[in-house]
Amino acid sequence: MKSQIDIAVIGAGPQALTLVTHLLQKKQALRDRIQVFDPSGTWMAQWQQQFAAQEIPYLRSPGVHHPDPKHTLFNFAERRQDELHLPYNRPGTALFQDFCETVIDRWQLRDRVTAAQVMKLTPLPSRFQLQLSNGEQIEARRVVLATGGGKAQVPAWVAQVNLHPPERLCHAQDVCLPELPDLTGETVLIVGSGQSSAHLAVGAVGRGARVLLMARRTLTEKLFDAEPGWLGPKYLKGFQAEQDWQVRWQMIQAARNGGSIAPELLHRLRRYSRSGQVTFYERCHVSNATWQGEAWQVQCSLPTVHDCLAHQSIDRIWLATGTQTDITAHPLMGEILERYPNQIVNGLPVLDEHLRWPGCELFLMGPWAALQVGPVARNLHGGRMGCDRIVPALTKASVARTVA
Ligand SMILES: Cc1cc2nc3c(=O)[nH]c(=O)nc-3n(C[C@H](O)[C@H](O)[C@H](O)COP(=O)(O)OP(=O)(O)OC[C@H]3O[C@@H](n4cnc5c(N)ncnc54)[C@H](O)[C@@H]3O)c2cc1C
Incomplete structure (x- = not known):
């Protein structure tokens, strides 16, 4: 017999944790009606793996951003106190994790995560069927997709590269600094201009490598990945008043x-650049790369400038x-898109005000909610803003859709 549940949450990252604590705060009675699925069987596994793999010492976001609706990290x-980093008291990685462990215990959520990947999501009349990696099938009345970011984005030239040892060309998601050997004498080309490129550069230099940091743009220094005005009405008022989804999408890109x-990270890289450990290649990109048996030969888009x-x-x-x-590339969305076609704007879905996929009781969190929540949708605070929209729909009969 198939198991029947009320609310299935797919993913057990910080966004899912934020949702579950906020749901329970609003309605304790939901406790036994929620089931969370994640291949790790634990909360925050991917978050911890990413922070460990890039040896990130502290968060980029301030300590006020965390998954608990009641208790403060402070x-x-x-x-x-020495683990709160100025400005804005950004919590150390271990401090944040320890706090999240207390959140999991306080809300009695430790045994709430089923160790399974959801392989397939099928809409049925007034419910969904979830096919799990352990062979089980579950039916859920409502589903929340909290699976985090999408697949790794790789530049077009990668499709053309010749045969090479896999560890010599990796996406940042697959680089694990603690597992690398000593890199003394090696040259590592890091492509990208975000925070991950900087963490990896610091890690490579720390292991003795020389780093070439290549960015399509000029490297930009910013404390947070989007201006704090995007956390509240300052910018969100205008964003949410905008009726044209394309314009909203452009506002997200611009932010x-x-x-x-x-x-502080960019200053550190600049210091390394003065000592020759890091070389910046800005406003250019790789046009092709050839594995030559022992090393890569790389051509960039500005060969006359960067002939070297x-x-x-x-x-x-x-x-x-x-x-x-x-x-449309999300592995769980195929049948939903077929059964409930929806407006998609450059990859982002147009959801209702409760972050619900039009026509069914599927709610989306993280980057998928950006057209409603704004540019910080994927971040910790975006999870909180997403909850403010989803929780009323899951707890109050008056805002629940009537399913046909
Ligand atoms: C290196 C790094 C550092 C960051 N630092 C910060 C920061 O300091 N502050 C901030 O606000 N944001 C930060 N972010 C952005 C964002 O907060 C994190 O990416 C955060 O992990 C997003 O939470 P999430 O719950 O949406 O996704 P995730 O943490 O990725 O969790 C999603 C979970 O869903 C699971 N999952 C996926 N598919 C399935 C499936 N089919 N079935 C079951 N489970 C599935 C995954 O295994 C994963 O455990 C950072 C991001 C990165 C990559």
Whole structure:
């Protein structure tokens, strides 16, 4: 017999944790009606893996951003003030994780995550069927998709490269600094201009490598990845008043501006550049790369300016080029898109005000909610703003859709 549940949450990252705590705060009775699915079987596994892999010492966001609706991280950090980093008290990685562990315990959520990947999501009349990686099938009345970012985004030239050892060309998601050997004498080309490219550059230099940092744009210094005005009415009022979804999409792009690096990290890279450990190649991109048996030969889009690049022997290429935000490529969305066609704007879906897919009881969090929530939708605070919209629809009968 198939299991029947009320609310299925797919993914157990910080956004899902934020949703579940806020749901329980509003309606304790939902406790036994929520089931969370994640291949790891635990909360925040991907978050922890990413922070460990890039050796990130502290968060980019301030300590006021976290998954608990009631308790503050600052109270928890009373005796750990040295782990709050100025400006804006950005929490250390361990402090944030320890706080999240107390959130999981306080809300009694430790055993709430089923260790399974959702392989398929099928809409049925007035409910959904979830096919799990452990072979089970679950039916859920309502589903929240909190699976985080999309697949790795890779530049077009990658499709043309010849046969090479896989570890010599990796997306940032697949680089794990602690597992790397000593890189003394190696040259690593890092492509990208966001915070991940900077963390990886610091990690490579720390292991003795020389780093070439290549960015399509001029490297931009910004404390947060979007201006704080996007966290409240200052910018969101105008954003939400905008009726044209294309214009909203452009506003999101302009606010995120293709990635930026926090000031202290960029200063550190500039210091490394003065000592020759990092070389910046700005406003250019790779046009092709050939594996020559022992190293890469790379040509860039500005060969007359950066002729020297073609003569460098490059040992590794890391692509810190972000993730795709195309909902039509999401592995769980195929049958939903077929059964409930919806307006998609450059990969982002147009959802209702409760972040619900039009026509069914499927709610989307993270980057997929950006047309409603704004440019910080994928971040911790975006998760909080997403909850403000989703929780009323899941807890109050008056805003629940009547399913045909
Ligand atoms: C290196 C890095 C540092 C960041 N630092 C910050 C920061 O300091 N502050 C900030 O606000 N934001 C930060 N972000 C952005 C964002 O907050 C994080 O990406 C955050 O992890 C997003 O939370 P999430 O719950 O949406 O996704 P994730 O943490 O990615 O969690 C999604 C979960 O869904 C699971 N999943 C996916 N598909 C399925 C499926 N089919 N079935 C079951 N489970 C599935 C995954 O295994 C994963 O565990 C950072 C991002 C990165 C990459």
